[in-house]
Amino acid sequence: MQDLSFAPCTAQPAHSLAELAAPGRLVELSGRGASAKISAAVSLVRSVQSAGDTAVWIQPRGGGLFPPDLAASGVDLEALLVLHIPGERGAHDLLRAAELLLLAGAHGLVIVDLTGLRAPRGGAWQARLAALARRHGSALVLLTDSPDRHSSLGPMISLRVAPRRTRSPAGHLAITSHVLKNKSGGPADLRPQLYRSPAGARAGR
Amino acid sequence: MILMSASASPRLTCVYLHELPLQVARRGAPHLPALATSDRPGESGQILHFDDEARRRGARLGMRVAVARGLCPDLTIIYVDQTALDLALEELSALLERFTPRVEASDGDPGAFWLDPTGMSRLFGAPDAWAAAIRRALVDSSWRASIVVGFRRFHSHAIARGRRDLLVLRDLADEDEHAAATDLAALNLPKARLDELDVLEVRRLGDLLRLPAAGLRRRFGPEIADLHARAAGLDWAPLRPRSRRAPLITTISVDPPDDDRDRLLFAIKAALDPLIARLEAADTAARAIDVTLHLDHNDPVAARIEPAAPTRDRLVLLDLIRLRLAASAIQAPVTDVDLQIDEICPEVQQVDLPTKRSRRDPAAADAAIARLRAAYGDEAVTRAALRSAHLPEASFTWEPIQRAPTANAPPRPLAANLSDDAPPLCRRLFARPRPLQSAPSPADPPPLCDLDGLARGPILRLDGPYRVSGGWWVRQVERDYYYADTAGGELLWIFYDRPRARWFLHGIVD
The missing domain is CATH 2.20.25 (N-terminal domain of TfIIb)
Known part of the structure; x- marks a missing residue:
């Protein structure tokens, strides 16, 4: 786990992940190892719900979303639509489901968990999804396990962030998000978000 | 206005559409001067029903179509087939069900309906106001019917057959009196029997009831004996509310067997149109479609497809069927396709005030849910529910949903400090x-x-x-x-x- 030297009360970068992942953007949250993609994505869900909008989580059938952790994070489970997409075509089916949802324009945030899946080649699907997201003011977030040194999924990815689990010398947990790509400019790092240990672990993990 | 006391016998109403085939033909040709219907197509058919103008020009019951045409060249004679009659009965059932949920269509006398007005007074007022509303609705739809708000099945039916207006009976004695005055000729008895009774000056139902029951069957046959028994109240039967409408089912034969989804969809589209026409005639909508693909030497594949809201929009239904077909594993060529529509009266949606509207369209969200369910199955579209259990995998469940979840009140704020209010890692x-x-x-x-x-x-x-x-x-x-x-x-x-x-x-x- 990477050590982080930060103090909660010192000056911090002004932007949070929720502010950067604005409606109409195609966002990629990537990383492996000490990554905190799901925790970061859950914070986006919570942010969207706080604004009175709805969110959708798309994962393959048998995906790893663990609702008790979402509830503990303050997510309204009743208002969160979760799709479990079967299919042998992997990421293609998940992205098609996202397209069906974005066509309706009825949700403010669509998260597609592509972890462990190979995204389709070519940028056509990204262009379609990005256009739909822009048209309906929805944010589309793709979770991938690409290492930081690899390029993003494609040219239409507007924002790529690598959220990492970090710990201060005092043992406090946080997620620091490194902006790997931001087509609209902006900061390279985001304000760390403080977290606590998951249930069943001692504080300070 | 007639009020029904709590102690009165339960009401039963008969709505009778005289000469239903003629009314069906007249609705299709409202401007023809003289109209008659026949019992079968072609010149060999016999005249069954005719209007006043046709009677004036010489048409008679049982007359050959060819003879009638000879007598009256400009007489229009139409054969109303069973399909047209069924459609009309479906439409009438749907219309009458707007006034009471308990409607029974007669099996033996097409055009006769019995209605139970119980509980309708809060909506329509007294029975006479309720009956008048039914009559207005029928007239607005170009139907002519007699309505008798009575108490008993046979009596109200007999009175309705002998009249052409609306009658609300006060009590059982009033119903007996009106039934007794009903002309036997209005009760669809064989002419030979009517002639035999006429010799005895038995021309009304009351006259028949005065005859001793013993020997009626031997002297006049089973029709008269049964009529006497029913008029005497010996054949009471409860109201059996059931729709006259036939289930909306069709079967498509695929010859030669085919597994191409596009061609199957085109075949389904052609079969869907008549079903939707029946929905439109009955003013109902499809709540779901059951599609069963019968495979060649393989187990059938069945799917239930539900739109976001009851609909008669064929494009919506076809789109959902297309998505389900695309997601279905068709292991062998399809030999037959069964389509069955589960219909329902569409709900009237309440109009929201502009201030209450969300910037997201809930109807669009529901439509998207319906498409996802069609494409990936009902279990694919869920929301999470927590359960009280010790094992992590048992501490939650995925609940399939049919409607898009709506945004609730904002979640409670989490403090950005290091207390337990900070969110946990997931x-x-x-x-x-x-x-x-x-x-x-x-x-x-x-x-x-x-x-x-x-x-x-x-x-x-x-x-x-x-x-x-x-x-x-x-x-x-x-x-x-x-x-x-x-x-x-x-x-x-x-x-x-x-x-x-x-x-x-x-x-x-x-």
């Missing part, structure tokens, strides 16, 4: 715990190498145990959960299964 749970390399005891954690294709490396630190047990009534479960820091930077959620003496990876903090 875990990615494996649907089935993955067994790890065996280790001799829980104090001896497993080396983790190259699991899932990732070089996780050895465990640097282990935090635990967190004991979980449960499900002992099925089989003994005792798990010691640990969080394990790996050299690769991951934080794994592993447990030692005591009964099985094995380590498992259950999740990853992500």
Whole structure:
């Protein structure tokens, strides 16, 4: 786990992940190892719900979303639509489901968990999804396990962030998000978000 | 206005449409001067019904069509087939069900309906106002009917056959009086029997009732004996509310058998149109469509497709069928396709005030849900519900949903400090715990190498145990959960299964 030297009360970068992942953007949250993609994505869900909008989580059938952790994070489970997409075509089916949802324009945030899946080649699907997201003011977030040194999924990815689990010398947990790509400019790092240990672990993990 | 006292006998109403085939023909040709219907197509048919103008020009009951045409060249004679009659009865059933949910269509006398007005007074007022509303609705739809608000099945039916207006009977005695005055000729008896009775000056139902029941069957045959029994009230039967409408089913024969989804969709489209026409005639909408594909030498594939809201929009229905066809595994060529529409009266949606409207369209969200259910199955579209259980995998369930969840009140704010109000890190749970390399005891954690294709490396630190047990009534479960820091930077959620003496990876903090 990477050590982080930060103090909660010192000056911090002004932007949070929720502010950067604005409606109409195609966002990629990537990383492996000490990554905190799901925790970061859950914070986006919570942010969207706080604004009175709805969110959708798309994962393959048998995906790893663990609702008790979402509830503990303050997510309204009743208002969160979760799709479990079967299919042998992997990421293609998940992205098609996202397209069906974005066509309706009825949700403010669509998260597609592509972890462990190979995204389709070519940028056509990204262009379609990005256009739909822009048209309906929805944010589309793709979770991938690409290492930081690899390029993003494609040219239409507007924002790529690598959220990492970090710990201060005092043992406090946080997620620091490194902006790997931001087509609209902006900061390279985001304000760390403080977290606590998951249930069943001692504080300070 | 007639009020119904609490102690009165329960009401029963008969709505009778005289000469229904003629009315069906007249609705299709409202401007023709003289109109008659025949019992079969072609010149050999016989005249069944005719209007006043046709009678004036010489048409008579039972007359050959060819003869009638000879007498009256500009007489229009129409054969109303059973399909047209069924459609008309469906439309009438749907119309009458707007005034009471308990409607029985007569099997033996097409055009006769019995209605139960119980409980309708709060909506329509007294029985006479209720009946007048029915009559207005029928007239507005170009139907002519007599309506008798009575008390008994046979009596109200007989009175309705002998009249052409609306009658609300006060009590049973009033009903007896009106029934007794009904002309026997209005009761569809064979002409020979009517002539025999006429000789005895038995021309009304009351006259018939005065005859002794014994010997009627022998002297006048079963029709008269049965009529006497029914008029005497010996054949009481409860109202059997049921729709006259036939189920909306059709079967498409695919010849030669085919498994091309586009061609199947075109075949379904052609078969869907008549079903939707029947929905429109009955003013109902499709709540669901059951599609069954019969495969050549293989088990059939069945699917139930539900739109977001009841609809008669063929494009919406076809789109959902297309999505389901695309997602279905068709193992063999399709020989037949069954379509069955589950219909329902569409609800009237309440109009929201502009201030209440969300910037997201809930109807569009529901439509998207319907498309996803059609494309990926009902179990694919869910929301989570927590359950009280000790085992992590039992602590939640996925509930299939049919409507898009709506945004509720904003979640409670989480304080951005290091207290317990900070959100926890989230875990990615494996649907089935993955067994790890065996280790001799829980104090001896497993080396983790190259699991899932990732070089996780050895465990640097282990935090635990967190004991979980449960499900002992099925089989003994005792798990010691640990969080394990790996050299690769991951934080794994592993447990030692005591009964099985094995380590498992259950999740990853992500």
